[in-house]
């Protein structure tokens with residue numbers, strides 16, 4: 582595998598993609614953007630990778646994309662999975678659960694509000710270390726194309742409410758003591774999420790728990 586620092590390709594416009602992919606054996610596709618742009622970027626990448634003779638395309642997706650199709654982002658991810666699988670390239674798709682960073686990012690985005698909103702209704706998540714997912718993706722990239730491989734989830738399942746409260750408290754600021762307000766949303770997709778659509782209990786292979794992640798920051 583060749584790794585060339587500083588070579589940039591824009592999946593939005595296609596600029597620089599040919600140069601970025603030339604002579605590349607394996608590509609790990611982690612780029613993402615909202616909804617339809619995600620699909621267009623993935624199609625642009627698969628076309629360019631085919632032209633460049635890439636031997637292995639690895640794509641990171643999300644556990645439950647097909648079980649919670651009411652989320653536009655998840656619908657787009659499922660479509661991206663299909664594009665990768667039908668690209669004609671040798672491929673591997675790894676679905677992972679929510680990264681620890683997603684939870685802290687969502688809390689940080691609410692730092693100016695008087696409360697911190699989270700998913701209610703007892704929604705549970707099984708967050709995983711993005712670093713561990715990255716390591717697995719790297720191992721997959723240098724291995725044989727595996728199609729859809731076994732999902733990757735974190736070591737523990739906790740409610741979104743507990744995780745949000747822990748992330749807020751870990752900021753160490755007064756703002757961390759704001760009330761956490763669970764939002765219960767209507768609809769089939771939210772019900773599926775409440776029933777565990779985003780979990781992979783039998784694939785709890787991540788070793789870093791959310792508390793460890795917070796403590797190490």
Ligand SMILES: NC(=O)c1ccc[n+]([C@@H]2O[C@H](COP(=O)([O-])OP(=O)(O)OC[C@H]3O[C@@H](n4cnc5c(N)ncnc54)[C@H](OP(=O)(O)O)[C@@H]3O)[C@@H](O)[C@H]2O)c1
Pocket residue numbers: 590591592593594610611612613614622641642643644658677678679680681683
């Ligand atoms: N976050 C989660 O909880 C989670 C869980 C499971 C799977 N995933 C999947 O993992 C992947 C990464 O997620 P993330 O949350 O780490 O995403 P992120 O932080 O939003 O990063 C997205 C990346 O996409 C790149 N990108 C955006 N537009 C681009 C373009 N036009 N051309 C080239 N690169 C472009 C960005 O590059 P720049 O920084 O240069 O803009 C950035 O590095 C996504 O496929 C996501 O669906 C995420």
